Amino acid sequence: MKRRHFLQTTALFPAAAASPQNVRNAVEFGNRFVLWQSAYGGADPVKCPYRTPGETATQIQGLGPPTRTLYKLYQATGAGLYKEAADRYATFLMNTLRDPETPYTNRFTVGGRSRHALSSAWMYGKALSPCFEWFSLTNPDEDAFQQKGYALYRWLQRHRREDSYFGVGYPTGKYPDAQFSCDLGEVGTGLMGFYRITNHKPALDDATGLAKYFLTDYQDGSGRGIWSPKLGVWLVGPWPEGGAEHFTDQRFNQTGWGWSALVVGEFLLRLREQSQDSALRAGIEDKCLKAFRWCFDKCQFEDGAHGMFGRDDKWVGQGAAAILLYLSLKRQNLVPPDVELEYRPKVDKSWRWMLENTGRDSYPADGYIRVTGLTSKKSPENLMWMMAWTMEALLEGGKVFSA
Secondary structure: HHHHHOOOOOOOOOOOOOHHHHHHHHHHHHHHHHHHHOOOOOOOOOOOOOOOOOHHHHOOOHHHHHHHHHHHHHHHHHHHHHHHHHHHHHHHHHOOOOOOOOOOOOEEEOOEEEEOOOOOHHHHHHHHHHHHHHHHHHOOOOOOOOHHHHHHHHHHHEEEOOOEEEEEOOOEEEEEEOOHHHHHHHHHHHHHHHHHHHHOOOHHHHHHHHHHHHEEEEEOOOOOOOOOOOOOOEOOOOOOOOOOOOOOOOHHHOOOOHHHHHHHHHHHHHHHHHHHHHHHHHHHHHHHHHHHHHHHHHHHHOOOOOOOOOOOOOOOHHHHHHHHHHHHHHHOOOOHHHHHHHHHHHHHHHHHHHOOOOOOOOOOOOOOOOOOOOOOOOOOOHHHHHHHHHHHHHHHHHOOOOO
8 A cells, every 4th residue: 555545535533733743643543444444334345455355354354453442542532433433343343253164164155156254263352352342341331242242252162172272263284273373362362351341251261271372382293382482472373384464485383473472462461460370470471571572682673663573574563563562561560670671772762663654744655664575465454453553552652651
């Protein structure tokens, strides 16, 4: 997407000139999420440049993160159009999903045409949080989706496995389930969101079971653990395959990335707040702090920008993800003084870079600046997802860095 397409649309809600820069920049993103939405709640096939043409499961992939951050923008500005857009995104995504096929398959045939089943585990996770969770929190008098929340949780159980507790619900190469860490991190956050709204104890038990996958060291040929002691972050997946979104020649079982650092870290830190298991809490603290350090030690460029798998290409959204992970650790007082002393200047540099590169005239096309070309921009929905992270980091970071 060219920058001019991001800028041409007249702002729906112009941020006051007196607003802090982070809020002004966040409003720019929020307005686009509103304008790119169809009347029925999804990403408009014509107006939204970040929707893959045709029938594909990725079309709903970018809708969850904007839902949460639009609700947060509504809280920050009081502008009702952001809540209305968030409500529509949330209800659209929840209502597109269905119960799994029996026997399970991620595709089925209707009228001689193969279609995605829209019943993968990450879809249920994303529907439970942010969609079900944040819709319920922001519309406390509307209980029409309570039963849908329980249905989504029940459908998720079809993805149970012996090794990683849940599977993702689709294969990679010769392996029947990809067991990607980012997908399963979304499942975990969905469980925590569902538990927050319903207090349904089995969901917390499932989250605890799933957490073991992220706290267990990876072993070649096994799907029981995904943590890489060598890298100091979660691997993309346990199998020696490649070719997924944003990949060029990377292998799943040799590579960490900023996606999983934030998505898995967010899940585990939410679980830590609810768990009384001291060993589990200690494991979460250790892994999440190491993942945070990996984001800055391995991915941060000298100017404060961040790469995705390392110092590859500059992605605005990956810097935002690193900032969000830092803020999540800080909220739970999990950044030791020596780590804060060493890394806070690095975080500040990333914050400044993000502010400088998210304005109306400064945001790079697709939030991407090519350096090595070792990452790709597929799928378009992920670019929208990273914009939502950027908008959320601008809002949340302003409470810390602008103080």
